[in-house]
Amino acid sequence: MKTEKELFIEVEHAQLNHDGQSVCGDCFKSCKLGGQQRMISVLSDGLGSGVKASILSTMTATMALKFMSTDSEIVRSAAIMMEALPVCAVRKISYATFTIIDTGPSGRTRIIEMDNPAFILMRDGKRVEIPHEEMAAPGWEKRKLHIYELNMKPEDRLIVFSDGISQAGMGTPGLPLGWRREGCAEVIHDALTHAPDMSARALARRVLHEALMRQPEHKAIDDMTCGVVYFRHARQALVLTGPPFAAERDQEYAQMVADCDGHIAICGGTTANIIGRELGREIKTSLRGGGGGLPPVSKMQGVELVTEGILTLTQTASILESDTIPAKRNAAVELAEMLRESDHVRFVVGTRINEAHQDPTLPVDLEIRRNIVKRIAKALEKRYLKQVDLEYI
Secondary structure (H helix, E strand, C coil): CCCCCCCEEEEEEEEECCCCCCCCCEEEEEEEEHHHCEEEEEEEEECCCHHHHHHHHHHHHHHHHHHHHCCCCHHHHHHHHHHHCCCCCCCCCCCEEEEEEEECCCCEEEEEEECCCCCEEEECCEEECCCCEEECCCCCCCCCEEEEEEECCCCCEEEEECHHHHCCCCCCCCCCCCCHHHHHHHHHHHHHHHCCCCCHHHHHHHHHHHHHHCCHHHCCCCCEEEEEEEEECCCEEEEEECCCCCHHHHHHHHHHHHHCCCEEEEECHHHHHHHHHHHCCCCEECCCCCECCECCCEEECCEEEEECCHHHHHHHHHHHHHCCCCCCCCHHHHHHHHHHCCCEEEEEECCCCCHHHHCCCCCCCCCCHHHHHHHHHHHHHHCCCCEEEEEEC
16 A cells, blocks of 8 residues: 555465364454555454354454444444454353554554554564553453554564464473463564565464464464564566557567566566567576466566466466465466565556457456456455556557
């Protein structure tokens, strides 16, 4: 999300179900209010595990997003959420914790916690503690709200997690009280020291992995969720696919690559040949990125990925829509990861028709190029909260 001060917000999370459960009892949700250039994220942890916990946490996260997006008064909203939750038939209580992160366009941020482990703020390579105000809703005096107000800066990170992370290893000889917030902070500090530009997604996965490694037999004995909000200047990506409608625009098309200061992907052999010819850059086939019905990626000076066109884009769309990265790497996996690691993605789609892709005997998945790109753009905007520009040439 872009702001007046060119501050972008990357939000990602990593999650693992309680061992033996088919659904996660934690819920992490985010929404971007485009008109207000505002981002809201919620982590909720439902009582217990499994389906009942999932219902509790999903209801809580959904209500929290709704209340925050309409600027409802937080104490009253918290009371409504707690009163609305179904009562556990065994424990006779309704219970779900939550952490809400509400960030405005200037980096001004409000965080509301109830019974979750306290968030961690990393700034300039160090953990920073922020004072908070404590409040409670009438009738719920034992459940305190911790409310923080802070101004975020470029390269700041907010890390939130459920107690399945902070209590990892509890009862083991080395960690009788669990990993705790301090142990989590140490791993985060070490990770960012070695990789200062680590993405929110990579950091969330690292924290989850390290927590799991502290569990007996490396099994999750509670639902485990880590969410990361990373404030930074935008990472740009340019994707060109398909030749321009008019050949006289080939030089203009190639110049987009020469002028780009960010990740670049060229999808399609004809497209790559045009760029290579106009810029005087050689295309070399690599042994990397083959498999899954796709040819290997190629290399070109100044370009991160040169791939086949329609098939690669179709697989990339499916990967992004399913939010599942296949274990076996190929060109589509590499393109999907590049797009997820970017904040602002610009697609430039050539509109010259390739006769081969109009053959009705080819599989239905071979959609025309522009529709596949629209699928990718929609997934990036809706699932990953990216800023996407789509233009045709």
